[in-house]
Amino acid sequence: MEKRTEISDLGEFGLIDHLTRNFEIYNASTIIGVGDDAAVIDHFGKQTVVTTDLLIEGIHFDLSYTPLKHLGYKSVIVNLSDVYAMNAQPTQITVSIGISNRFSVEALDEFYEGIYAACKKYKVDLVGGDTSSSGKGFIISVTALGEVAPDKFVQRSTAQQGDLICVSGDVGGAFLGLTLLEREKAIYMQSPGVQPDLEGEDYIVGKLLMPEARKDIIAFFEKNNITPTSMQDVSDGLSSEILHITKKSNLGCMIFEEKLPIHEKSRMAAYKFNLDPTACALSGGEDYELIFTLKQEDYEKITLNEDIAVIGYTTAPEEGTRIKTKGGNLYDITAQGWNAFKG
Ligand code: ADP
Ligand code: MG
DSSP: OOOOOOHHHHHHHHHHHHHHTTOOOOOTTEEEOTTSSSOEEOOTTSEEEEEEEEEEBTTTBOTTTOOHHHHHHHHHHHHHHHHHTTTOEEEEEEEEEEEOTTSOHHHHHHHHHHHHHHHHHHTOEEEEEEEEEOSSSOEEEEEEEEEESTTOOOOSTTOOTTOEEEEESOOSHHHHHHHHHHHHHHHHHHOTTSOOOOTTOHHHHHHHHSOOOOHHHHHHHHHTTOOOSEEEEESSOHHHHHHHHHHHTTOEEEEEGGGSOOOHHHHHHHHHTTOOHHHHHHHOOOOOEEEEEEOGGGHHHHTTOTTEEEEEEEEOGGGOEEEEOTTSOEEEEETTEEETTOO
16 A cells, blocks of 8 residues: 555644755745745846736646646646746746645645646746645645846737737647546546546647646747737636737737637547537637737747747727638627627
């Protein structure tokens, strides 16, 4: 049998020491990390961005199909994604957890392995957190700090009329991964003997359980001297993010269905589940891609990057927020995707 260490064997301080023992410091801005009343961070003349996310068992994740290591990794990624979406570089995180005695120290070790892997990959420093008991569910709160050169941050509200609307990577995959895992879970609940059939679905399952933050896109902007006119990450679903940018920038838009970046594996999964791939791309969440707008003169520069798709352009607000289908029909974009009943 696997070893199980009770949290009570270590005590709160022993547990914190144990969980944070291997973390390294990557950033010169980290003056004081874990171990004092507060962390001390000095961004040396840069501006600081801060973002935080709360993840609650049963609401944001389901431990019956989410390995703890993946959950730790993803808890960090969702925050780093918000930092990159400001055109900033993440430098520090804090991790707070609410845990019950349902969890062993070994289970928390797995969770922290995921956190460690994300810190190492993205070169961010874990500088603190909090540890508390919770009734039953697992509660995770991660805060990320980042730095950006003075006034180089990019907001949602600053898109201009006639800008190109771009998306990194591909969208809809995480939603299809979730659909698959939920479906397999329902089958398992009915007949526990049946093994889940995830054959050939690594891509969409990976998109859900092991997302990455688009550090590479921010690096590409810097290298090619591109500053998006507006940007945000795609966490709720592409259509809802498009509406955030257009609303906050007081603009309309024209999106082209044929330009939406949908991975072949996502498309195939959608057909298998009898879903419309376009609807999945527009309304599915948790892609953690970046959506941004660019001045038209930057078009040549972004054609260098195969991982950026131009999906449309911004218009005057009176023109509304619309999508043109492959068949040439125009529909209004709604937060849920598109309104096929109101042409
Ligand atoms: P305080 O009494 O000031 O809340 P704690 O005893 O909770 O301090 O924490 C001691 C140190 O350990 C602090 O630096 C805190 O940020 C850090 N810490 C506490 N819990 C965690 C955690 N789950 N992950 C990482 N660091 C933590
Ligand atoms: Mg504390």
